Amino acid sequence: MSGLIPTPSLPERALEELAAQQNARDLAGLLTIWGSPFGEPLLQELGPAQPDLFRVELQLDRTWATRAQRAGVSRDRAMRDFARTSIDFINVRSALLLALQGTDVDVDDMFLSGGGHLRANQFRLAALAGGVEATLEMLVRGMAASSFADVLRMHGDLSTLEEALLVEHISHFGRLARREPTSLAPVLTYVLRLRKQVIDLRRLIWGIALDVPRPTLLRDVVGVGS
Incomplete structure (x- = not known):
């Protein structure tokens, strides 16, 4: 618990x-x-x-995405943006998992519609690209219109890629909050920062328990940009 x-x-x-x-x-x-x-x-x-636990997780994501999009319809632009970018990240993760381990399910069934950037055909090409590097290249193309493309292009460690995208998500809504301070962007920035804080605390606790050297521990805590 x-x-x-x-x-x-x-x-x-x-x-x-x-x-x-x-x-x-x-x-x-x-x-x-x-x-x-x-x-x-x-x-x-x-x-x-x-x-198939992959499909089980996808069903949870699909249900969440449906609810998030429904909430975004009646709220401000920041909420709609949050739903769309979050769906993009789910699709990025699914494409990379397919590239890493594969599955016997139809690739098209793995795509969640409603994202802000990555389209179904781009997801399919990425998932079937034939390797992680090729998949990342296709994902960069699909996300090219966003600031998240640079993270996909430059971040070399797949084990922390999802966290690096979270950091950029925080920065993205931080910028939006400065432009639209009366929107939900400040609240979403705060919520995302709390999520990042939990990840950092979990890493620090496990690192200390396992006697990870302090420089390594600090290096592994990905910073949040402005």
Whole structure:
């Protein structure tokens, strides 16, 4: 339970009950009974004896993306921008996972629509490019109109690429917050910074516990730009 964060829709008592379930399908069934939007999509993927965890995660992402886009319709531009860029990042991650380990699912089924930059045909080309370097090159082309393309082009460590994109996400909304201070951009910047802070604290705690040298530990904490 120490790694879980209660929310209004899933308070601590609900998380405790979910954690007590014997298997993932029972967990999904309980979410469905509670009326959670994640319940039914999870049940659809957890039917087989050995479900594809990649597809399970994608269903969670797809459900989140649908809800985020719906929220963006009735809110300001910053919220819509947040939903679109977040969907782009999910697609970037999926394309790289496909390049690294492959899967027997249809590549087109892995794409989430609604992103701000990466299109379905670009995602397909990236996922089927034939290697991580080629995939990154195609992703850079797809994201070329954004500041995230430089991160994809220059960041050499795949293990921290998602975090580096988060850092640029923070910078992106920081710039938007200065231009549109009355929008939701300042709030989104704050939320993203909290997410980055949690990642840094987790790394520091594990690093100290494993006696990682201090210079290495500090180097691995990716800084946040302005």
